[in-house]
Amino acid sequence: MKKGKAIMGLLALTLVLGMLAGCGSKGNNSAANGGTSSAGSSDDGGIKGEITVITQRTDIVDTVFKEYAAEFNKEYPDVKVKFQALSDYEGQITVRMSSDDYGDALLLPTSIPLEDTPQFFEPLGSLEEMSKEYIGLEERTVDGNAYGIPTAINFSGVLYNKKVFEDAGIMTAPRTPEEFLAALKAIKEKGDAIPLYTNYADGWPLTQWESVLTTVAGDVDYVNVTQPNTDDNFTPGQPHYELYKVMYDAVEQGLIEKDPTTTNWEGSKSDLANGKIGAMVVGSWAIEQVQEQAPNPGDIAYMPFPTNAKEIIMPLAADYTLGINKHSKNKEAARAWIDWFIKKSGYPTEIAGGMSPVVGAALPDTLKQFEGTDVKFELQTPAQPGQEGWVDKIDKDAEIGLWQPDFKKRIIEAAVGNRKESFDDIMKELNDAWVKSRAKVTQQ
Numbered sequence: 001m002k003k004g005k006a007i008m009g010l011l012a013l014t015l016v017l018g019m020l021a022g023c024g025s026k027g028n029n030s031a032a033n034g035g036t037s038s039a040g041s042s043d044d045g046g047i048k049g050e051i052t053v054i055t056q057r058t059d060i061v062d063t064v065f066k067e068y069a070a071e072f073n074k075e076y077p078d079v080k081v082k083f084q085a086l087s088d089y090e091g092q093i094t095v096r097m098s099s100d101d102y103g104d105a106l107l108l109p110t111s112i113p114l115e116d117t118p119q120f121f122e123p124l125g126s127l128e129e130m131s132k133e134y135i136g137l138e139e140r141t142v143d144g145n146a147y148g149i150p151t152a153i154n155f156s157g158v159l160y161n162k163k164v165f166e167d168a169g170i171m172t173a174p175r176t177p178e179e180f181l182a183a184l185k186a187i188k189e190k191g192d193a194i195p196l197y198t199n200y201a202d203g204w205p206l207t208q209w210e211s212v213l214t215t216v217a218g219d220v221d222y223v224n225v226t227q228p229n230t231d232d233n234f235t236p237g238q239p240h241y242e243l244y245k246v247m248y249d250a251v252e253q254g255l256i257e258k259d260p261t262t263t264n265w266e267g268s269k270s271d272l273a274n275g276k277i278g279a280m281v282v283g284s285w286a287i288e289q290v291q292e293q294a295p296n297p298g299d300i301a302y303m304p305f306p307t308n309a310k311e312i313i314m315p316l317a318a319d320y321t322l323g324i325n326k327h328s329k330n331k332e333a334a335r336a337w338i339d340w341f342i343k344k345s346g347y348p349t350e351i352a353g354g355m356s357p358v359v360g361a362a363l364p365d366t367l368k369q370f371e372g373t374d375v376k377f378e379l380q381t382p383a384q385p386g387q388e389g390w391v392d393k394i395d396k397d398a399e400i401g402l403w404q405p406d407f408k409k410r411i412i413e414a415a416v417g418n419r420k421e422s423f424d425d426i427m428k429e430l431n432d433a434w435v436k437s438r439a440k441v442t443q444q
Helices: 003-022 064-075 089-096 114-120 162-167 177-190 204-217 222-229 239-252 265-273 285-291 331-344 347-351 390-398 406-416 423-442
Strands: 049-055 079-085 105-107 153-161 194-196 277-283 300-303 312-318 321-324 375-379
Touching: 049 331, 064 079, 064 331, 079 331, 089 105, 105 331, 114 390, 153 162, 153 204, 153 265, 153 285, 162 177, 162 277, 177 194, 177 239, 177 277, 204 222, 204 239, 204 277, 204 312, 204 406, 222 390, 222 423, 239 406, 239 423, 265 277, 265 285, 277 285, 285 300, 321 331, 331 347, 390 423, 406 423
Parallel strands: 049 079, 049 105, 194 277, 312 375
Antiparallel strands: 105 321, 153 277, 153 300, 153 312
16 A cells, blocks of 8 residues: 555544534533432532542552542542552453442443443433544444443554564564564574563453454454454454464464463563563553553554555554443532543543544554554444444354453463364354354344
8 A cells, every 4th residue: 555545544534533623512521411410519510529430540540540630629629539440340340330339430341232331321422412522432332322431542453572573683563464473483583582472361461352353354344344244253264263363373383471371461561661572462552551661662662463454454442431330429520520531631642552532632642653654543434223232242142252361262272282172173163153143133
């Protein structure tokens, strides 16, 4: 692809956001639609109450988040903000959601099926109106109502230590799976760093691989439009097969850590920053976390996941979205926190390492570094009308776990030799389950 086309694509994205900003509505700090607030109002008409914000950011909950609360209180002095951080967010929050006690403002867990969202969260407004202020709302929209606002708009790919690659003779980022595996082999032969770190033990980092499916497909329609309408989801030559074949091959060829069962996420960030790890498949949200630990932040770079597709697309997608507990007694205060946090805290770009979801916001430096290349940044095409949530429904019924670590762990275990099944065996089992469940979901 010509470089000019890539630049135009990036500029087009900026232009579209800017145009939308021109017709955007003013900030909305009112209580969520249909909800009532017992937070009340202070004597001067301001919002008041006490809210608990639940986050996954155990690393900054006692530092950065407290600073946010202090800044927030300059605008909302009568709102007391308390924080709770969960180390296993998905696992712990879903347990808490079996009761009404799961905070006031919290991240919507991705393991909750889209259609079940209204059972737990308050609608924040119609998608039509909310889209004047924010992008990336579609992933948590049900019956035209938005239930979560992205904490950032991420892009997905491979986070790597450029110096480790250059020391191994790799001066440019690999483009194809073959080039990527060859680069990992070169790093291993040098012997100074773990080529590819899986973070097997923590489990959740393995789900990051699913985020690059669009890049492997080279098609923004694939995830939400093509995937729910095909029975060939895990068959040879298809994106899911090719994506996880990279994982399998890297493990089978000994290009990962010696003992995956002893991996540690927090330690891996430091090791990548200090040149002990070559690369990890994680979203752009991790860039800042690793750079801040690096002796030379410029060594930490980001590349698209290797693909044989004609076009290189790094998909833009919502990070965790912030929503309001349906049972909260302080919905108005919770909404005030959410809008302030996303619009004014600086978290989306400064901490999350992504793009702000606020319409018209400037592009971050991490995106600008790709200007002049053939890399395109695009939002995934939403599901077709009437097919919203199909992928989630099929996935749940088939018990595949697209966004769970289970089958990724199976792949690693099989590649290591701890399971008596091949990569093709695993893919066939997943595809058979997909076909059976797709037939059920699409005929309902």
